[in-house]
Amino acid sequence: MINYIGKQNGNLVQLEGPESAVWINVFPPFGHGELDNLARQLEIPLDFITDSLDVDERSRYEKEDGTTLILINSPILNEEGKASEAIYITVPIGIILTPSYILTVCSAENPVLEKFLESRVKGFDPADKNLFTLQIFEQNVFRFLECLKKLNLKRNLIEQELYNSSRSAELQQLLRIEKSLVYFVSSLSANELLKMKIKRTDLLKISADENYSDLFEDIIIDNSQALEMSNVYTNILSGTMEAYASIISNNLNVIIHRLTIVTIILLVPSMIAGFYGMNLDFLPFKSYKWAFPVIIILSVLLGFGVVYYFSKRKTD
Secondary structure, eight states: OEEEEEEETTEEEEESSSSSOSEEEEOSOOOTTHHHHHHHHHTOOHHHHHHHTOTTOOSEEEEETTEEEEEEEEEEEOTTOOTTSOSEEEEEEEEEEOSSOEEEEESSOOHHHHHHHTTOSTTOOTTOHHHHHHHHHHHHHHHHHHHHHHHHHHHHHHHHHHHHOOOHHHHHHHHHHHHHHHHHHHHHHHHHHHHHHHHHHTTTSOTTOHHHHHHHHHHHHHHHHHHHHHHHHHHHHHHHHHHHHHHHHHHHHHHHHHHHHHHHHHHHHHHHHHHHTSOOSOOTTSSOTTHHHHHHHHHHHHHHHHHHHHHHHHHO
């Protein structure tokens, strides 16, 4: 789907074509040949659009024939994922800067871009391409921070559940959170390197504008903060998983130890009963009329003796 967006009387409006548009938003689904026609119409490389739709594309920027492509990874909810997959994944947002337009391309409907479409970003003006690009960076970092807070809250709730039980469902949820954090750490690291490179090369030509430069500096700081939070949450979660693995292993050892003691205790009466179950002529108390209760009492006493031995050994 291709949305041509302009601004009239301070409000965003949908347009029929690119003639009066300043912002073009591109996301699936697409008609046959729609992307080819768009690239030919705007005179931009087709691979700039297709690269932005590749979920495995890394964060980077590229320039060709006066057109600039900036790819930055953004978190989205993994709605179609299985129960064993990450809660959040990251997909690239492609920002294509041309002399006349700014194009945003994403392989899914993205909450970051939806904020701009709904005019929920203060001071947003699609005609100012440099400010628009910086605001996308800023809102993307805010989105990472928001998702990190949700993941951390979910982790705390799951840990409270695990205090009372060690069900596999809670452990699977922790694994999903851990996978999400892996995506976040990787994407935030790549985004940080990209922003530092953009700042060093002055790709957006904003070094002379103090307001834009300060905004970009704040965005880089916020990105570093999000990356640090991701690393901290990852370390906490890894430590939690290891602790619960140790607890489960220790509980299993205790259960096995108890079952072993019970088995040994029951072994003594079973062994005596096995001896007297043999068809032999010479067995103690064979001709004694009280042989059965005597053997039963003897077996019980030996069983209690084994219990006393293990309890005494434990206290020593």
